[in-house]
Amino acid sequence: MAVLTHLGPTPRDTAAVVAGLGLVSRWVGLAMLAPALVSLLLGEHRDASALLLGAAVGVLLGALLQRGRPPGRLTWTQAFTLAGGAWAVATGVAAVPLALSGHHATLLQAIVEAMAGLTTTGLVVVDDLDHLGVGMNLWRHLLHAIGAVAALLVVATIRQRGQTFVATSNVAESGDHHVLPRRGRSVRAALGLVVVWTLLGTVVLLPLALLAGATPGRALLHAATLATSAFSTGGFTLTSASAGALHAATVQLVLVVLMIAGATSLVLHRSLWARRIRGVRNELDVRVAGLTGATLLLVVLLGLRRAEVFEGATELVRQGLFTLVAAHTTTGMTPGPGRLLVTGWGEMAPAGIVAAMAIGGMAGSVAGGVGTLRVGILAKGIARDVRRLLLPESALVPADYQQSRRHVLTDRHVRAAATIVLLTLASVFGAAVIELATTSDGDLPEALFHAVSAVSTTGITVGFLDAGNDQVGLVVTGLLMWFGRMEFLAVLAALGMVARYVPGVGGRG
Amino acid sequence: MSARQRPEPRGGPLGAVLTLLAVVAVVVLVAWLRATAPQSPTDTAVPAEALGGADVLDCEELEREGPVAATDGTRRAPSGAVLECPFAFDGLRVRYVGEVVGDVLQRDGGSWVLLNDDDYALRTGPLGAGGEAAGTNSGLSVWLPDPLDELATVPGRAGVRGDVLDVVATVQRADPADGGGLTLRVDDATLLAPAVELEDPVHWRQVGAAVALGLLALGLTLRDRARRRR
Numbered sequence: 001m002a003v004l005t006h007l008g009p010t011p012r013d014t015a016a017v018v019a020g021l022g023l024v025s026r027w028v029g030l031a032m033l034a035p036a037l038v039s040l041l042l043g044e045h046r047d048a049s050a051l052l053l054g055a056a057v058g059v060l061l062g063a064l065l066q067r068g069r070p071p072g073r074l075t076w077t078q079a080f081t082l083a084g085g086a087w088a089v090a091t092g093v094a095a096v097p098l099a100l101s102g103h104h105a106t107l108l109q110a111i112v113e114a115m116a117g118l119t120t121t122g123l124v125v126v127d128d129l130d131h132l133g134v135g136m137n138l139w140r141h142l143l144h145a146i147g148a149v150a151a152l153l154v155v156a157t158i159r160q161r162g163q164t165f166v167a168t169s170n171v172a173e174s175g176d177h178h179v180l181p182r183r184g185r186s187v188r189a190a191l192g193l194v195v196v197w198t199l200l201g202t203v204v205l206l207p208l209a210l211l212a213g214a215t216p217g218r219a220l221l222h223a224a225t226l227a228t229s230a231f232s233t234g235g236f237t238l239t240s241a242s243a244g245a246l247h248a249a250t251v252q253l254v255l256v257v258l259m260i261a262g263a264t265s266l267v268l269h270r271s272l273w274a275r276r277i278r279g280v281r282n283e284l285d286v287r288v289a290g291l292t293g294a295t296l297l298l299v300v301l302l303g304l305r306r307a308e309v310f311e312g313a314t315e316l317v318r319q320g321l322f323t324l325v326a327a328h329t330t331t332g333m334t335p336g337p338g339r340l341l342v343t344g345w346g347e348m349a350p351a352g353i354v355a356a357m358a359i360g361g362m363a364g365s366v367a368g369g370v371g372t373l374r375v376g377i378l379a380k381g382i383a384r385d386v387r388r389l390l391l392p393e394s395a396l397v398p399a400d401y402q403q404s405r406r407h408v409l410t411d412r413h414v415r416a417a418a419t420i421v422l423l424t425l426a427s428v429f430g431a432a433v434i435e436l437a438t439t440s441d442g443d444l445p446e447a448l449f450h451a452v453s454a455v456s457t458t459g460i461t462v463g464f465l466d467a468g469n470d471q472v473g474l475v476v477t478g479l480l481m482w483f484g485r486m487e488f489l490a491v492l493a494a495l496g497m498v499a500r501y502v503p504g505v506g507g508r509g
Numbered sequence: 510m511s512a513r514q515r516p517e518p519r520g521g522p523l524g525a526v527l528t529l530l531a532v533v534a535v536v537v538l539v540a541w542l543r544a545t546a547p548q549s550p551t552d553t554a555v556p557a558e559a560l561g562g563a564d565v566l567d568c569e570e571l572e573r574e575g576p577v578a579a580t581d582g583t584r585r586a587p588s589g590a591v592l593e594c595p596f597a598f599d600g601l602r603v604r605y606v607g608e609v610v611g612d613v614l615q616r617d618g619g620s621w622v623l624l625n626d627d628d629y630a631l632r633t634g635p636l637g638a639g640g641e642a643a644g645t646n647s648g649l650s651v652w653l654p655d656p657l658d659e660l661a662t663v664p665g666r667a668g669v670r671g672d673v674l675d676v677v678a679t680v681q682r683a684d685p686a687d688g689g690g691l692t693l694r695v696d697d698a699t700l701l702a703p704a705v706e707l708e709d710p711v712h713w714r715q716v717g718a719a720v721a722l723g724l725l726a727l728g729l730t731l732r733d734r735a736r737r738r739r
Contacts, residue, residue: 018524029726044667046546046637046712049719053542056722057535063729064528092532099539100715102546105642107539127642130610130625131635133667213614213621222612239611239623240646247614247621247650249688315689336650336690337592344595344682344691461645468644 013078014497020074020082021089022066028093029058031142039135047133050100058093077493083154084486084494090150091115091482094143101136103127105468112467112478117143119485120151120366122235122332122459123477125467129240134221137238141225144234145194148366151485152190152266193269194231201227201258205251212248222246230258233367235332235459243326243333249318252335256325263289263329263361267404284401285362288376292359293328299352300324307346320349327356330368332459339463342446354449357458358424363403368457368484370424373403374417381414423488427455431476435464438472454480538718547710553634553670555702560585560606560631568594576601582677582697588626588649591680595691599682605693606631606701607648609672610665613658620658624651624674624693625665635670638709651676651693652686663704673702 036051074082091114099110103126116123117140126132126140202223209219222245225238239245243255261269271280280286300320310316319335326333334341341350360369384399391397399409407413431454432447442464450464454477465473483491565585571594586603607624608631614621625648633641653661653676665671678693686692 046709046715047667049712049715052723053715053719056719056726059726059730060722061528061531061535063726063733064524064531067524096535096539100542100546102543102637102640103642107536107543124645127644128627128629128636128640128646130623130646130648131629131637131665131667131669133637213616214612218612240625240648241611241623241650244650244687244690245611245623247687247690252688310683310689312685312689315683315685319683319689335688339592340595340691343593466644468642 013075013081014500016074016078017082017085017497019066020078021085022062022064024062024086024090025058025065025093026062027058028090028146029055029060029062031146032058032097032139035135035139035142037135038138039133042134044133044135047097047101047136050097051135051139053100054093054097057096061089061093080490080493081497082494084490084492085497086150087115087118087147087482087485088494090118090146094118094139097136097139098126101132103129103132103136106471106474108471108474108478109467112474112481113140114143115478115481116459117141117234117236118147118150119457119481120144120147120232120234120330120368121454121457121481121485122229123454123465123481124236124240124459124461125465125474125477127468137221137225140236141228141234144232144236145198145228147234147485148194148232148262149187149190151366152193153186189266193266197231197258197261198224198227201231201254204254208248208250208254209246212246212251214246226251226255227258230255230331230333231262231366233259233262233329233331233361233365233457235326237333242335242338243322244335252318252322255333256322259325259329259331259333262331263365263367265362265364267364268362279402282402284376284380284403285364285373288372288379289328289362292356292372292375293324296328296352296356296359297321297324299355300349303346303348303350303352306348309345309349323353324356327353327458327460328359328361330357330360330456330458332453332461334460338461341460342449342462350445350449353460354452357452357456357460358428360456360458368455370421370456374420376401377409377413377417378421380409381411381417384409420487424455424484427480427483427488428452431455431480434476435470435473439466439470450477451480455484457481457484542712542715542718545714546712549634549638549640549707549709551634551638551705551707553705553707555606555631555673559675559701566590566598566603568597571597586680588647591649591691592647595680595682598680600679602677602679602696603693604675604677605649605651606673606675607651608665608670609661609663609674609704610646610648613661613664615658619652619654620661621687622651622653622658622661622664623648624676630665630670630673635665635668635707637667638707649693650687650690651678651695652684653695653698657695657698660698660700665704668707668709670705670707672700672704675699675701 032051032055036048039048094114095110098113099107104110109125113125205223205227206219209222222238229236265285304316304320322335359375360371361367363371363373380399380401384397388397400406401409428451431451436447446464449462453460565587567590582602582604586605591598607626609622610625611623625646627647628643629635660674661672663672676695677697678695681692681694683689684692
């Protein structure tokens with residue numbers, strides 16, 4: 001054990017991580033200035049002062065943490081721990097104005113709302129969303145954008161090292177575990193992608209919202225928030241009517257495109273941008289996403305038909321396709337009230353939706369869930385093992401997969417993918433049991449739906465969580481979103497670093 | 510790994526204690542500001558008798574007695590009940606009371622509106638300028654044909670409780686005109702309560718705290734910048 005203690009994070013690691021957390025706190029604080037200005041201009045003085053206070057807290061906390069030299073190039077240990085801790089610190093800072101908005105019954109509720117924003121889950125726990133101020137609502141959506149940039153930043157950084165996204169976003173293949181590249185290029189790549197797609201979405205959605213009958217000001221708000229939410233695979237919307245607020249098929253069609261773009265890997269975005277389309281269909285990610293998407297769409301449509309939910313084919317496809325895409329991309333928008341999924345869609349269709357949420361989007365994208373790449377690797381691993389059984393013991397059974405380039409499938413890849421799947425399953429069942437044990441109403445299917453929705457960072461709400469009264473449920477939901485976004489290991493690394501300084505736990509006390 | 514690439518550890522236990530104290534101070538400040546937030550004196554509650562008292566439809570009654578329980582548009586159907594058993598309500602003519610929120614989307618022949626019948630709409634009033642937390646919003650999409658849509662003029666938003674309408678409508682569980690969405694098709698409507706703008710007293714303590722901490726943050730940032738230039 002003594003050896004393990006010495007191999008743990010050093011004081012230098014801790015200093016680098018703390019300085020990085022300071023930077024995160026400062027930037028989240030500064031980001032609040034934009035919605036604060038909107039609130040000031042619209043005369044929403046209470047929200048304006050809440051956002052300015054939150055900005056000040058972020059900057060001050062940042063200054064306190066960032067007393068050392070800011071982190072330049074990080075080691076894997078530092079980057080891992082920083083990633084896990086950054087979401088927690090950003091959530092704490094982001095929750096300050098939400099808690100002061102008057103729309104959260106408890107501080108915990110505001111924290112979970114901020115976590116839902118930053119993890120791009122979009123689970124709605126805010127009270128009375130329909131009377132929330134414009135500035136505060138923009139802040140909620142800005143959290144999605146910040147979360148999306150941060151998620152892509154992790155991806156872009158790892159991409160520069162030539163890694164494969166299997167376990168907790170990556171498996172080091174080059175054996176290099178030392179220094180990560182400087183962040184400037186990665187930040188530009190992540191920020192550029194989110195800004196370009198969001199602006200594009202806003203420009204396309206604006207005339208559609210006007211045609212739908214919204215006033216110019218509201219149309220702009222709808223367009224900007226829907227585009228931000230859809231591409232970041234978040235799910236927050238301006239009103240409680242979610243994606244059905246504008247009653248327009250054209251708007252929902254554009255949202256489908258934006259959601260798919262958000263759940264598409266950074267690598268694929270780059271290939272498409274460079275018009276390198278030929279090899280795209282061979283990518284394991286793309287193949288699995290296509291296969292699971294088509295299969296689950298069939299399951300959902302058959303389920304809806306079986307339950308006789310819709311009479312016409314148009315309604316069947318529109319409702320089924322939109323909801324499935326929203327679930328598979330882990331965006332979580334719904335074309336109508338989410339409660340209907342469990343009360344009016346029969347049993348088979350919601351099962352398809354749950355499966356889609358659990359699988360999620362492509363590895364190396366903004367989307368959450370287990371990830372299509374891991375599903376593909378597990379499937380290939382199982383197929384390889386079956387072939388091994390059928391051949392003589394001495395036979396070599398090679399297997400590979402395409403992900404940017406050709407990779408030889410090793411046991412390490414399969415184990416890494418299986419680890420995430422197992423951790424996801426364990427957390428879903430654990431959370432469902434805890435929530436059922438601590439609430440008087442709700443049943444197991446709804447508890448499982450809610451847990452999968454949270455851990456996959458989808459955020460479809462079926463009314464299981466009573467955010468104002470169920471404090472245990474809120475804590476569990478917040479943890480699920482955090483663990484789900486960071487794919488477990490980064491959070492455990494961050495907690496491990498904190499534990500190291502607890503006397504009697506980490507060996508320093 | 511060169512020393513240049515890694516920040517030197519500074520602060521140590523004192524830094525950790527200072528950070529913890531700062532976090533606790535922020536939590537205490539936020540809790541204090543929440544507790545001392547001034548409440549809006551504006552009364553927004555819709556009279557209870559206008560809501561039909563206890564004469565509301567629920568799923569159990571519908572399952573027990575069938576569609577006849579709706580008695581053709583005279584009994585109120587809360588949105589919660591409609592969403593809980595949409596098949597039972599499908600095609601029934603019911604009474605529905607709710608606040609116009611969000612947008613009034615004018616189309617040919619009428620308008621789409623979202624009518625909320627939650628506590629914020631009918632009892633406690635909107636949050637933000639006071640009000641009592643009562644969970645998330647609950648409402649239904651409603652199609653108001655011409656000229657009934659002229660009753661919905663001011664939708665609810667921050668600081669405004671929108672027009673409250675009392676409508677008689679048919680529940681469409683999967684309305685083809687809305688791509689399969691659950692809607693209410695209105696054939697009669699009255700304005701139960703016009704929109705109310707809430708008086709929103711300034712939370713001076715919060716303004717003071719924001720200004721004080723903002724100046725402190727600005728000062729620290731400028732100091733850090735000056736140090737870095739040196």
